[in-house]
Amino acid sequence: MSKRFLYVNRKAPYGTIYALESLEVVLIGAAFEQDVSLAFLDDGVFQLVKGQQTDELGVKNFSPTYKALGDYDVNKIYVEKESLEARGLSLDDLLPLTYEDEDDDWAEKDSIKLVSAAELAEIMEAQDVVLSF
Amino acid sequence: MKFSILVSEGPYTHEAADTAYNFTKAALEKGHEIYRIFFYHDGVNNGTRLTTPPQDDRNIVNRWSELAQAHELDLVLCVAAAQRRGIADADEAKRNGKDADNIAPGFRISGLGQLIEAGIESDRLITFGD
Numbered sequence: 281m282s283k284r285f286l287y288v289n290r291k292a293p294y295g296t297i298y299a300l301e302s303l304e305v306v307l308i309g310a311a312f313e314q315d316v317s318l319a320f321l322d323d324g325v326f327q328l329v330k331g332q333q334t335d336e337l338g339v340k341n342f343s344p345t346y347k348a349l350g351d352y353d354v355n356k357i358y359v360e361k362e363s364l365e366a367r368g369l370s371l372d373d374l375l376p377l378t379y380e381d382e383d384d385d386w387a388e389k390d391s392i393k394l395v396s397a398a399e400l401a402e403i404m405e406a407q408d409v410v411l412s413f
Numbered sequence: 414m415k416f417s418i419l420v421s422e423g424p425y426t427h428e429a430a431d432t433a434y435n436f437t438k439a440a441l442e443k444g445h446e447i448y449r450i451f452f453y454h455d456g457v458n459n460g461t462r463l464t465t466p467p468q469d470d471r472n473i474v475n476r477w478s479e480l481a482q483a484h485e486l487d488l489v490l491c492v493a494a495a496q497r498r499g500i501a502d503a504d505e506a507k508r509n510g511k512d513a514d515n516i517a518p519g520f521r522i523s524g525l526g527q528l529i530e531a532g533i534e535s536d537r538l539i540t541f542g543d
Contacts, residue, residue, distance in 0.1 A: 283532065285532060297454065298454065305525050305529075308524065308526055309525070309528075309529045312529045312530070314529070314533065413421075
């Protein structure tokens, strides 16, 4: 029986290694055929911002990897509305993350869902395993 | 109850390693099972035997090794996180052309799949860190 795993991403993509190492867990975890969701809140919403440029930092821009999540059947990506708005961002600022829905003739669909803090609390409540990074 | 523990911060810098140890010890004393303790991020620094704290301070690494020996605990350091931070066992040192290893007794190095498996197999997976 599969379990419901939620990966909670709270930190900015650069400055600390948490975001990168969280993504590594998600990619490895995808092989275990569990029910996987991702949540992005607080500064974690910056992880999904498109057009990231890290050349001057001298660190690798790993954000293109998020686009591969759909191919790993990781397609429930929740972004907290309040966190996004507090940082002056909207859905248009985020990477277009999509997946092909095998139950709907492989139609391309958006993986990102904007949810309120209250809705996110309910999503967290429904999980078996919550890993926060 | 069957617990697994995730330690995601380094020893001494952060209290997470102490709290995780105290929780593990208390859970064992109450008769619970500890399925696995997984060390990630700077948490892998809990597993280097080269740690030498001042004599009047606790030795966090030795403490884990002793607890592991007494209760046959499975202490796992994430291989990718360990490689980044210079933690190696004999095999890893050889494979990466290093002239020494530093893993502490009772620890082993393995992949992130061990963390996911711990989440699947345990009643509760508890994170100690930020």
